Amino acid sequence: MAFSFFGGVHPEENKWYACDKQTQIYPSPDIVVIPMSQHIGAPCKPLVKKGDLVTMGQKIGDNQGLCVPVHASVSGKVKAVEARAHTSGTTVLSVVIENDHQDTLCPDIRKRTQEQVDALTAQEMVDIIHEAGIVGMGGATFPTHVKLSGAIGKVDTVIINAGECEPYITADDRLCQEEPEKLIAGLKLIMKILGLKEGHIAIEDNKPQAVRMLKANLAASDGIHVDVLPAKYPQGAEKQLIYAVTGREVPSGGLPAAVGCAVFNAATCKAIYDAVYDGMPLIRRIVTVSGDVLMEPKNLLVPIGTSFNDLIDACGHSEYPYKVLSGGPMMGVAQYDLNVPTIKGVNAITVLGRRNAYAVEDSRCLRCGKCIEVCPMKLMPVLMYKSIQSNSVEEMKANNIMDCIECGCCAYTCPASVPLVLGFRVAKQLIRNEAAKEKAKA
Ligand code: SF4
Ligand code: SF4
Structure with a gap:
């Protein structure tokens, strides 16, 4: 028997764009960029250097502790080991591989x-x-x-x-x-x-x-x-x-x-x-490239390290993309540099047109309570947001901000377009930073 959880919303699903599209193998690109951080935990340390030859599936980064290794998704030559743009919005040390298009498999596989x-x-x-x-x-x-x-x-x-x-x-x-x-x-x-x-x-x-x-x-x-x-x-x-x-x-x-x-x-x-x-390591994954400005949305089997730009171009677009998200429109992260590589956690690239733009001049809370009705974690988003404005970490914690799963239901339903989730993400980071400081003092 299925139980129905509290709250939640029913946004337009828009699955029809790609749900009937057979997964296509995306041809491996000339260059892949493999970030050393694609997971929660310690980033990998590169095991290769510029000029090294690598095989497909070869381990090229690893570390101790909470970490998983990363592998080359193509065979070829390491062109650089340097900081590159990452879907998180920062830059991350990455191994850049020039593809020799030979698909020489690592002998360990x-x-x-x-x-x-x-x-x-x-x-x-x-x-x-x-x-x-x-x-x-x-x-x-x-x-x-x-x-x-x-x-x-x-x-x-x-x-x-x-x-x-x-x-x-x-x-x-x-x-x-x-x-x-x-x-x-x-x-x-x-x-x-x-x-x-x-x-x-x-x-x-x-x-x-x-x-x-x-x-x-x-x-x-x-x-x-x-x-x-x-x-x-x-x-x-x-x-x-x-x-x-x-x-x-x-x-x-x-x-x-x-x-x-x-x-x-x-x-x-x-x-x-x-x-x-x-015996195959995680070197490719299915990515849905979809959105209302794409000529042909697709599900693509993509080598890790392929740039968002390449994948969007593979689908074509009818107008200049206004917003590109790593993930879907509810929880996805907006991207400012489309040279970012596809990493292990990217299940979708959502490409939206200008009609999705909305400008809010005055996003003051109307105290309507709709955000409370839809929060699946039974939180009080309106009070959580108020605690952020107070700038008190204690008050933020007291309002259970750390329990927020950043699902976006509150922001989706808010008639005043209060930037709730953005605020909660920043507040959670503030709380984590405070905790780290306390730990360092102890
Ligand atoms: S984003 Fe957080 S506060 Fe908003 S509905 Fe989801 S869990 Fe609740
Ligand atoms: S839904 Fe928006 S306007 Fe309504 S109480 Fe929540 S934050 Fe305020």
Whole structure:
């Protein structure tokens, strides 16, 4: 039985732009830019230098601690190791590779037979996933091996998140339609690591073909349930998804394991399959390139490091893009430099025209309370925003700003266009900075 989480909104889905478009393999570009930071945690240190020759899938960056390695997505020659523009809006140390278009595969990459996979222990699989550089590919980019290790022995439910509730994005929808057997095999690997006999794939009811394909590829003995949930944004948010599937509420500041759950994005699950069965590290991913000014929106299988510019050009545009987002229109991050590379957490590039521009001269709160009605975290956005204006970190904390999942429901519904989410992002960073200062003092 599906539970309905509190709040949420129903923005125009606009999935029709790309949901029927078969994933196309994007030809590898002449240059790829591989940032050393594509995950939550310590950035990698480059393992190569200018002039080195690299093979496709070769490890080119790694580090100790909370970190996953990065790999070359093409074969060729390292042109530079230097700071380059990044989707976060900053610059990040990156390895720039000139593609030789030979696709010479790294000799370490070897497929495993089913017998070899069956013989792997849970720890061996976690190590393979770590070495393959796998992170949460829905945008969270948390190292997957750490999530898995932390969940062993602590969870009774695993959920694959194929919700994909953001407007325009169809990458996971296509994955479920085109490679359901690999997604299911990936989930079985996760179930084996976590020692579970049952698993869930949660998906919204606006993806009927994907639901059909998943169900058609399942056997009763698999112990896998496809949970079809009514479409509502942000159904794909981790805490809301857990509630929708299990009825369990993750406590404030808590992790899914606190209620016995672990959630993995659909693309992450497929990447686990690729790593364990094919020995292939995370060097490419499906990206939906969509939006109202594109001539031909597409789902593209893209080498990591391909520039946004190249992908937008591959779709053509009828007018000059007014706004380009890494991600969807609700949670995506606006980009100012389209030379930024596609990284592991980029599931979509949304390209919008001038008709999406809105100028707000006076964004004073009307105290209508609509933002409170839609907040899926049951927060009080209007009071949170007031606490930001007071500039008091204590007041911000007291209003639970750290519980905000930045889903954008409040800003979407606000009739006064108060820049709520922007304010919450800045406030959360302020709180984190304060905490770091306190820790340094102690
Ligand atoms: S962005 Fe934060 S405050 Fe606004 S609706 Fe989402 S969780 Fe609530
Ligand atoms: S929705 Fe906007 S105008 Fe209404 S209370 Fe919230 S912040 Fe104020």
